[in-house]
Amino acid sequence: MRALVKNxxxxxxxxxxxxxxxxxxxxxxxxKNALPEIGVVASNAxxxxxxxxxxxxxxxxxxxxxxLVMDPVLDEYLQDLGNRLVIHADSAKFPxxxxxxxxxxxxxxxxxxxxxxxxxxxxxxAKSESELASVLAHEVAHVTQRHLARxxxxxxxxxxxxxxxxxxxxxxxxxxxxxxxxxxxxSQAASAQMQIDYTRSNEEEADRIGITMLARAGFDPNGxxxxxxxxxxxxxxxxxxxxxLLSHPLTESRIADARARAANYExxxxxxxxxxxxxxxxVMARYTLDEKFSLEYFEAAVEKNDYPMAxxxxxxxxxxxxxxxxxxxxxxxIESLLxxxxxxxxxxxxxxxxxxxxxxxxxxxxxxxxxxxRTPRNQVLALNQANALIEAGQYKRAILxxxxxxxxxxxYEVAYQLLTxxxxxxxxxxxxxxxKAEVFALNGAYQRAIxxxxxxxxxxxxxxxxxxxxxxxxxxxxxxxxxxxxx
Numbered sequence: 001m002r003a004l005v006k007n008x009x010x011x012x013x014x015x016x017x018x019x020x021x022x023x024x025x026x027x028x029x030x031x032k033n034a035l036p037e038i039g040v041v042a043s044n045a046x047x048x049x050x051x052x053x054x055x056x057x058x059x060x061x062x063x064x065x066x067x068l069v070m071d072p073v074l075d076e077y078l079q080d081l082g083n084r085l086v087i088h089a090d091s092a093k094f095p096x097x098x099x100x101x102x103x104x105x106x107x108x109x110x111x112x113x114x115x116x117x118x119x120x121x122x123x124x125x126a127k128s129e130s131e132l133a134s135v136l137a138h139e140v141a142h143v144t145q146r147h148l149a150r151x152x153x154x155x156x157x158x159x160x161x162x163x164x165x166x167x168x169x170x171x172x173x174x175x176x177x178x179x180x181x182x183x184x185x186x187s188q189a190a191s192a193q194m195q196i197d198y199t200r201s202n203e204e205e206a207d208r209i210g211i212t213m214l215a216r217a218g219f220d221p222n223g224x225x226x227x228x229x230x231x232x233x234x235x236x237x238x239x240x241x242x243x244x245l246l247s248h249p250l251t252e253s254r255i256a257d258a259r260a261r262a263a264n265y266e267x268x269x270x271x272x273x274x275x276x277x278x279x280x281x282x283v284m285a286r287y288t289l290d291e292k293f294s295l296e297y298f299e300a301a302v303e304k305n306d307y308p309m310a311x312x313x314x315x316x317x318x319x320x321x322x323x324x325x326x327x328x329x330x331x332x333x334i335e336s337l338l339x340x341x342x343x344x345x346x347x348x349x350x351x352x353x354x355x356x357x358x359x360x361x362x363x364x365x366x367x368x369x370x371x372x373x374r375t376p377r378n379q380v381l382a383l384n385q386a387n388a389l390i391e392a393g394q395y396k397r398a399i400l401x402x403x404x405x406x407x408x409x410x411x412y413e414v415a416y417q418l419l420t421x422x423x424x425x426x427x428x429x430x431x432x433x434x435x436k437a438e439v440f441a442l443n444g445a446y447q448r449a450i451x452x453x454x455x456x457x458x459x460x461x462x463x464x465x466x467x468x469x470x471x472x473x474x475x476x477x478x479x480x481x482x483x484x485x486x487x
Contacts, residue, residue: 001072001349001384001414013177048093052147055113057484059097060444062117063413069100069120069287070414072379073349077279078118081129085137086319088216090209091144098136107229110139112148124288127230129276130214130223137210137217137226147203211261220270221262228255240247277309278346281316286323295320311337318350327357343371345380352384361392377405379412386418395426413442434470446481450474 046054063069078219082098094114102368104121111117116139126132142148169457207224215221232255285294298307298317307313314333321330331354337347348371365388372381382405402419409415416439423432440449453474460466 001353001387020287036251052094052113053483055079055115056113057095057113057444059113059115060442062099063358064443064445066100066117069102070280071100071286072383072414073346074100074279074282076345076380077275077295079080080132080275082116082136082140085133085140085213087142088213089140092140094143096143102287108135108294110142110148114143116140118287120283120287123276123280123283125230126280127226128220128270129219129273130270131227131230132276133219134210134214134218134223134227137213138206140213141209142202143205144211145202145209188255207258208261211258213472215262215265218268218270220268221265222259222267225258225262228258245414272309274309274311275346277307278315278344281307281312282319282346285316285319291323295324304481311340315350318440322350322353322357325357327354330354331358347380349380349384354390356388356391361388365392365394372401377408379405379409383414383418386415386422390418390422390425393425395422396424399426411442413439430456430466432456433459434473437473441477441480446477449477453477 009302038401045423053239078098078100082096086092086096092114096114096116098116098118101117101119104124105119107119107127108122109117115430117137118136122135123132126135177356211221211224214223220226228356281298285298289297295317298320301307301313302310302317305313307316317336318330318333318337321327321333330350334347334350334354337344337434338351341347348368351367355361355367365385368381368385368388372378372385375381375384382401386398386401386405389395389401399419402422406412406419407414414436420432420435423429423435433452437449437456440452453470457467457470460470
């Protein structure tokens with residue numbers, strides 16, 4: 001999936017001084033004791049249904065403007081890690097969705113409806129999976145305790161949408177400074193942004209609940225204190241701290257509290273987890289290190305045997321070779337790794353990229369097929385197979401796989417991107433425009449989505465059923481726009 005993912009990643013800088021987690025804090029900090037009890041949190045200010053709608057709207061904004069990493073392998077790892085925490089969370093009201101932001105800042109943020117964004121810089125700098133998981137657990141706690149909704153409850157004088165508009169602006173500012181600050185200005189929230197303060201009770205609550213969640217899920221409860229120490233070491237002498245410290249102030253008492261809470265749990269020795277180190281190597285080789293340096297880094301790491309797990313170091317080197325257009329050097333590494341772990345999705349994905357780079361399309365298809373038969377809707381296998389089939393000119397097979405996948409993953413943009421490409425190469429203009437419309441809709445560009453559907457309408461010929469279908473979808477998109485206006 002290397003070439004496709006590379007084309008889908010949005011470029012841009014993050015406005016590091018802002019974090020949506022900070023918006024979940026008390027902007028005025030004048031009456032923090034007025035927050036409602038958790039059991040009746042924010043029900044008057046924002047219903048759960050409306051929170052889900054707002055989360056969906058904001059996620060569409062993020063897709064359209066943020067430098068997201070749409071990488072099925074990394075997505076699967078992150079969602080699995082997040083789910084391992086969420087099943088041990090109390091009051092989880094939503095199906096949580098975790099996604100990657102392509103930025104080197106050490107940060108993560110949460111917003112409405114169970115959406116949690118994780119910067120690539122976070123896993124790059126984490127020393128263990130427990131450290132990474134501690135940050136995710138903290139953000140999950142912000143969501144389960146509805147800190148953002150409680151902010152609305154505490155500010156009854158402000159209309160919910162006014163605050164939601166401000167939050168949306170701050171969220172976009174995380175990913176695209178120009179778009180984000182424009183959104184702030186349009187919502188007249190620029191001055192409010194300058195008033196951001198930090199509700200210590202929210203942070204303490206998220207720390208406490210997060211560490212409990214961490215321990216219940218089988219991670220090292222010292223992961224939070226370890227992560228705090230990592231931040232302290234790296235930024236002790238830096239004049240401008242990273243976004244994570246601006247939105248989550250790191251005091252000595254907070255570190256001490258994290259250590260004290262962890263001490264209440266049985267101390268455990270967590271073995272190194274290969275999946276974490278593979279994901280970290282993938283992020284470094286493809287996203288956080290530049291092209292040339294990624295190769296130099298992993299060559300040295302493998303030669304000196306000083307990468308945390310040797311197998312992950314070899315994997316990172318293979319990806320670095322691929323990124324530097326040297327698939328012939330990547331091949332023996334991945335083949336040897338597959339000989340050890342033939343079902344590993346990280347390795348199967350890389351093997352597919354090698355085959356496609358060498359134009360050995362049938363090899364990629366045949367390698368993936370038995371795995372896909374066992375787990376037909378696995379996102380790594382299905383999307384890699386569809387990509388390989390498209391490159392091999394087998395568009396009908398690719399389209400069948402993608403349509404089946406979309407039935408249960410209706411908001412996965414990479415699938416629609418691939419489907420659009422398959423229809424395009426098959427010269428099926430009607431379905432190409434319809435698929436492209438769904439890409440625009442996922443990015444919140446409803447008018448452009450409608451335009452694509454109108455293009456598709458021109459290719460329906462005499463099919464009354466197809467005309468009806470397209471008209472119905474146009475009506476639905478217009479209703480979605482109106483629903484947003486009524487929030």
